[in-house]
Amino acid sequence: MGKRRIARELGLKLLYQLELVRPEACEATVAAFWQDHPADTEVELFASLLVKTVLDHQPKIDDIIKQSVDNWELNRIARVERNLLRLATAEMLYLDDVPPKASINEAIEIAKMYGSTKRSFQFVNGVLNNVYRRYVIKAN
Numbered sequence: 001m002g003k004r005r006i007a008r009e010l011g012l013k014l015l016y017q018l019e020l021v022r023p024e025a026c027e028a029t030v031a032a033f034w035q036d037h038p039a040d041t042e043v044e045l046f047a048s049l050l051v052k053t054v055l056d057h058q059p060k061i062d063d064i065i066k067q068s069v070d071n072w073e074l075n076r077i078a079r080v081e082r083n084l085l086r087l088a089t090a091e092m093l094y095l096d097d098v099p100p101k102a103s104i105n106e107a108i109e110i111a112k113m114y115g116s117t118k119r120s121f122q123f124v125n126g127v128l129n130n131v132y133r134r135y136v137i138k139a140n
């Protein structure tokens with residue numbers, strides 16, 4: 001497994017945890033997370049970049065996800081899938097060094113491991129392909 005896959009998985013876990021804490025507890029949560037999940041510098045830096053990118057652009061990312069999901073409210077999407085969609089969307093829109101299709105494929109593989117159902121990966125694939133077609137291709 002590559003370093004970026006590990007970083008994406010850690011980023012997903014950290015976003016999941018951050019969604020459960022009050023905003024004033026975020027700093028302590030991040031510090032505790034890295035203490036509990038030691039990683040090499042490269043992995044931690046990429047995971048931190050992903051999480052920071054999601055948090056910095058979350059309202060726009062959430063809006064894009066909402067517009068890319070048919071007949072679903074964001075709060076009805078399971079927490080794992082919601083944060084995985086945020087992570088991959090942020091990666092596709094804001095990180096130029098990662099090909100969008102790689103972001104989608106990585107998210108699908110992570111959904112197979114951590115998704116809330118056996119078919120989570122199909123949902124993630126469908127939503128991210130919509131994001132790609134509607135927002136990534138049009139931006140280029």
